[in-house]
Amino acid sequence: MIEIQNIHKSFGDNHVLKGIDAAFEPGKVSMIIGGSGSGKSTLLKCIVGLHEPEKGQVYFDKEEFTQMSFEERIPVRREIGMLFQNSALFDSMTVEQNIVFGLDMFTSMSKEEKVDRANLCLERVNLKNTNHLYPSELSGGMKKRVGIARAISMNPKYLFCDEPNSGLDPATSILIDELIQELTEEYQCTTVVVTHDMNSVMGIGDYILFLYKGEKFWEGSNTDMLKSDVQELNDFVFASPLMQAARQVIK
Structure with missing residues (x-):
């Protein structure tokens, strides 16, 4: 279980994250979605310690990660698996x-x-x-x-993926999604995925966190997302004709 409470992060005068709260459960694929500049990747980096929030707490299985020293964080980092957007291979x-x-x-x-x-x-x-x-x-x-x-x-107990389908064709994206889902169930990882790919969200997303201009605007399941009356979420989710069609089927 990963819990985040009241996370704030700024870069100069740019207040990127404005009090984000969420809980990510083991054995489930949790997804952070939102438009460009909404704070998705910044939030992920705050959770794993690549950025330090100015305010708020991150808990890994009830242990407060944000207050740990570099040495104290090492045992937690040993339990983290990270897939970067560009794979980051040497x-x-x-x-x-x-x-x-x-x-x-x-x-x-x-x-x-x-x-x-x-x-x-x-x-x-x-x-x-x-x-x-x-x-x-x-x-x-x-x-x-x-x-x-x-x-x-x-x-790993915790698996983080930043835009895992970026630059991939649709067929390969499906294979990557299925692999992430299988590994989450196999290892009972707490998996957190940053994505803008709505096919991934609908295919494997158990819990969805929607950010808008640095704020948490909505959270819930992918099926509940299709029934939401939050305008900002609907504008993001139903930008494509395919998702508009999916909404009509749900209704």
Whole structure:
């Protein structure tokens, strides 16, 4: 369980987050949605400690992360898996080396154990026998899956994904969504996904948090979202004809 309370974040005079509250449950895919500049990625970075909020608290299983020192945060960070928007793979490292990188930093596993773990994670994301390829030899979808393999290499309790379908074709996006959902259920992770992809929201979103101009405007399930009378949410969700059609079916 991750709980955030009254999160505020500013950059200079730009007040990006204005008192955000939410709770993300284990075994569920929670999604943060909103337009460009709404504060989605900033909120995610505040939760994992890449940004420090000026005000508010972040709790990982009732432990207040925001008040911890750098050293105190290390055990929590060992339980976090992170998939960045651009996959953030090291170009000079092979697939295997990219996955082992986190294990080198945070575990005392032997070299053989690390390779075994890398192989297990690659097999789990359907990339068996790609160990010695470099990122330049991979497609966009394969890079995302390597990023996921690295994110789950330490059996995370908490999985964060920032725009996991960015730059992917629709078919590959569905595969990535299904993989995130399967891993969430398999590991019983508390999974938080930042996205603007409404297909993902409707496909795998258990809990939806909608941000508008740095404020929490709505929260609930993806089916409840289609029935909402919040105008700002409707303007965002039903911008496409496909989502307008989906709303008519629900009604």
